[in-house]
Amino acid sequence: MADEKKYISEEDLKKHNKPTDLWISIQGKVYNVTDWAKQHPGGDIPLLNLSGQDATDAFIAFHPGSAWQYLDKFFTGYYLRDFEVSEVSKDYRRLASEFSKAGMFDKKEHVVIYSLCFVAMLFVSCICGVLCSNSFWVHMGSGALLGFAWVQISYLGHDSGHYNMMTTKGFNKLAQILSGNCLTGISIAWWKWTHNAHHIACNSLDYDPDLQHLPFFAVSSKLFHSITSRFYGRELTFDPVSRFLVCYQHFTFYPVMCVARVNLFLQTFLLLLSKRRVPDRALNILGILVFWTWFPLLVSCLPNWTERVLFVLASFSVTSIQHIQFCLNHFSANVYVGSPTGNDWFEKQTSGTIDISCSSWMDWFHGGLQFQLEHHLFPRLPRCHLRKVSPVVRELCKKHNLPYRSLSFFEANVQTIKTLRAAALQAQDLLWEAFNTHG
Structure with missing residues (x-):
């Protein structure tokens, strides 16, 4: 026939x-x-x-x-x-369909308006503090406010990258360029490139770029074998420098997080100047030029180089809250080597994520990322609904005997440091072994 x-x-x-x-x-x-x-x-x-x-x-x-x-x-x-179709996939698809029929993917409530107003207030306060005061402590406070504004605007950039938080795709793209490139100096093109790969290959040591932090960090001894990054297309070399730094990573974790933003700037430049196909490259470069115009000008308004350096460090240190939170969501979860697999996609998300438990009045602080598993399962779901669907996701995990880990902010920090320390001790054993072998 x-x-x-x-x-x-x-x-x-x-x-x-x-x-x-x-x-x-x-x-x-x-x-x-x-x-x-x-x-x-x-x-x-x-x-x-x-x-x-x-x-x-x-x-x-x-x-x-x-x-x-x-x-x-x-x-x-x-x-x-x-x-x-596996039973867990059937249940997952049923949930996604129910959420869609209820209009939850389209109802964003007033989070965007509230967040934009809050960010605008933080930016204005920072600028006024720099321009209208001669106090050293006001200037440092202004740097901290700028850092906190970057954290909040990054949450909006994250939202706009996963779904249309604005009324049209055009306005959404404008919001992405403004929130990412113009205000934070981090390209939305770079974010999409790495973040989509992270979601698909959650906690794969060779496919997920968000776990590939050598020479500074290694969350698993499997990284000691110089595995190849399938994302970057190069070997993640565990050389003597990496071995030394990893040996002390549980001590250097927080200090490195305080300047982690420098790496994001570097990664932005490397992508935009690379030969890779970058969507809206010119628009992304223009947005970055806007940032590197207003930010140095603001810093130059401070009275001396000491205050300028400390202002930048203060702003970067506050943004470490966001960098740390992401690490808490993934560093101490399960990891694996190899490509992601579509037929156990749901299971991989539950295995590679950790939620941060907090009171509802702290949701603004975490930007929705405290519900990391819910976000990974339903990345298009506006953050205002994540707390609502959390009990349903928890029950689904329980039904299929899958992990649902939710730790307090303090407990998650402790667990992350334990993970880093465990890998550090293994690296120290290798260091002593190499020392004894070669004298």
Whole structure:
């Protein structure tokens, strides 16, 4: 019969896992996304990481219902033989459907307006403190306010990167450039590139760029074997310098976090000046130039170099709160080596994330990221709903015997330092072994 369905096996699908031959399966239908990967708004990394696999759960997580209509043009005509859906995936898809029918992905409440007003107040207070006072302590306080404004504006940038927090896509892109490039000096293009890869390959030591911090940090002794970063396309070399720094990482963690923003600036420049295809490169560069115009000008208004340096350090130190929080969400969770797999996508998210428990009145402080598992499972869900869905997610994890870890901010810090210390002690053993071997 002419309309008889054609099938391929999972093994056949796995063969199409290269940039020049990239197939995925969604709901049992097989799609050729080789050419689309280059135009994919989320970048090619998520598609490459799930190439040759079923990607249904990830597709549901990252795309609105309107995206399904665009799949047909990529359909190969093949269906996946013996296609089955696990019980946990069935429950996850049911939840996603219920949230969608309830309009939760579209209802953003007034978080954006409140956050913008708060950020504007912080920026104005900072500028007034620098320009209208001669007090050293007011200047330092202004630096701290600037850092706190960067934290809050980054939460908005994060929101705009996952869903349209503004009324149109155009306004949303404008919000991204303003919140990321112009106000914080960190390119939204760089954020999308790394953050989408992180979500897909949560806590994979060789695929998740957010766990690849050598020579300063190693969350697992598996990084001592100089594994290859599939994200950066280079070896994560565990050389003598890395070994020495990792030996003391549980002591250097907080000091390094205080200046971690420097690395984000560096990564922004490396991407925008690279040969990689960068969406809206010119717009991103323009936004970065705006930041590197107003920020040095503001700092130059301070009376002397001592205050200028301390002002910058104060602002960077306050932003460490955000850097630390992200580490708390992932560093002491389970890690693995290898590519992410689509058929246990839900399980990987529960394994690689840790929630931070707090009172509802502190939600503004954490920007929604305290509900890290809920965010990873439903990245398009506005942060105002994360607390509401948390009990449902907890019950789903309990039903399928999956971890749901929620620690207080203090407990999460303790657990993170324990993780870093455990890896540091293993690195010290290697250091002494090398010393005894070579004298």
